[in-house]
Amino acid sequence: MQGDFQKEEAFLREKFREYYSKHKVTSVPEIDKREFGIGNFGKKIVRRHMSFGDYAELNTFLRSEAPLFISYSAAYYRDASARPMERKGLLGADLVYEFDAGDIPTKCKEKHDFWICPKCNSTGKGSVPKCPKCFATTKQYEFPCKRCIEETKKQVIKLLNILESELGLTQGISINFSGNAGYHVHIRSDTIRHLSQDARIELVDYLTLSGFVPEHNGFDLSTKMLKCPEYAELKGAQARVMQHMIKFIMNANTDELAQYGCISLPSRRKREGLKLASYIHENKESVVARIKKGTLFYIGSRTVASAFWRAIIEHAVRLASIKLDRQTSIDIHKIVRVPDSLHGSSGFIAKTVPLDELKEFDPFEHALAFDSGQIKVFINKAPEFKIADDTFGPFENEQAELPTAAALYLVAKGVAKLCD
Ligand SMILES: [Zn+2]
Ligand SMILES: [Zn+2]
Incomplete structure (x- = not known):
């Protein structure tokens, strides 16, 4: 849409002010050690390095300024408003993982997202960065639907399961709707707070399985007998990958097994791959029983079987990985949406969602700020x-x-x- 939005921005602010005058935001522990940033219409951050001594100060600010976006630092600082960054005196940082529908491909995006060319006014569905008529850069309009946002919730639930079952982490976790297109998971504890940058990188790689090499994880795809780690003794990432592999084999039909298993086979060997896929499907119970004992069963050529199983393992790794943006996940100085504040790209509340309400939570119903x-x-x-x-x-x-x-x-x- 062309033209200026001054009137609209002022109106949003007026409505936000009305909301903040009735609702207090008290979702930032140790608020006096956090850096804050605010944004305007269409710009999520226009000012950073702000700080508030307590909740009263924050809420007075929200009522008077009514920013369209407000974010706070995952980090704790001795002097949060000092600048540059090095002068703030870093005391530690929470872990905050962000899940955004924009990072997860869903088919419905083609239906609800669209673009408009600011130069020639052409428009179309989905995401097209350059106008096909005049090659100008288009403006993208994203309308993540309930389904898109549900996909990010699946990632959150997967993360929570891993935190609990593999890392024994159940305390200090809080979740909020991002306010627009996904969820944020905040993990706070004394141990977490003091994790080094290297430990944070290691943790993200562990969650995303980035750099998972089958050979370093108990798989042997070169010997006569193709091997996988024995299931009963497995823990951590290896167990996660094996669980997903077994689940995939039990649920996939021949076509799906072939689709993933034959992916790297040269075309002259695809027939052999297809035969193997069909054999695995027809004998899935016994194939899985052997997998649990450490053997990747095969018929026909070992070369084909080795490539086939490697591709299936890679697919299992993809299924077992958490879809996280590595860069933002390890950024110790990042600022993220203040839970329970309003989001200027939707007018929704970035609502805190108690763990036991996560499954049922629907932002289009539960994150609405205005009901009259x-x-x-x-x-x-x-x-x-x-x-x-x-x-x-x-x-x-x-x-x-x-x-x-x-x-x-x-x-x-x-x-x-x-x-x-
Ligand atoms: Zn155009
Ligand atoms: Zn959608």
Whole structure:
């Protein structure tokens, strides 16, 4: 949508102020040691190096300034507002893992995401960075739906399982909806706080299985008898990979086994690979029983079988890995959305979600900040979307009177303007 959004930004701020005057934010432990940053319409961070002595100070600020975005540091500092960074005096940092629907491919993105060319006004579905007509850089509009956000929740649940079963970590974990397209997991404890940068890197690599080499993990794909680690004794990442491999073999049909198993075979050997896939599928119980005892069964050529099993192991590694962005996960100085604050790209609450409510949590129902009133807006373009029990859109160049939460959502996304 062209033009300026001054009126819309002011309106969002007014609504945010109204919200903050009724709701206190108290979700940042040891608030006086944290760095804060705020953002404007369309810009998540315009100012950093801010600090607040206590919750009263933070909430006074939220009520008076009503920033469209507010983030805080995973790190604790002696003097959080000092600059440059080195002068803050780092005291430690929480672990914060961010899961964003944008990083997980879902088919529905082709339906609800779209782009507009600012130069020639062409538009289309999905994500296209360059306009196919005039080659200008397009503007992307993302409308992650419930399904997209559910995918990020699956990653969160996978992470929680690993933290508990492999690392024995169950305390000090808090989860919040990011406010727009995913979830954030905060892990806080004395041990975590003092983890070195190297330990943080090691932990992320462990979770994402980056650099998992089968040969370093009990697999032998070169000898006459193809081998895997014996299941009963396994722990940690090896157990995780083996569990996913076994689950995949038990649930896949011949086509799926062939699709992944034959991926690196030259075309003249694909037939042999397909034969092996079909054999494995038809005898999956006995194949899995042998896997548990340390043998990767095969028929036909060992060369084909070795490549086949390697590809299946690689697929299992992908299934067993947590989809995390390595760079942001290890960045000790990063700032992340303040839980329970409002998100300026959706108008939703970055709501804290208790562990036992995570499965049921639906941001389009449970993260809404406004439940009364109607607002008249002119909508440039929007896909169908759901807020609470109602479905809206799709809209294209039309005026509509919408419930406040729905109107705010479109205004925050930059696709709707207020009507006079
Ligand atoms: Zn164009
Ligand atoms: Zn979707």
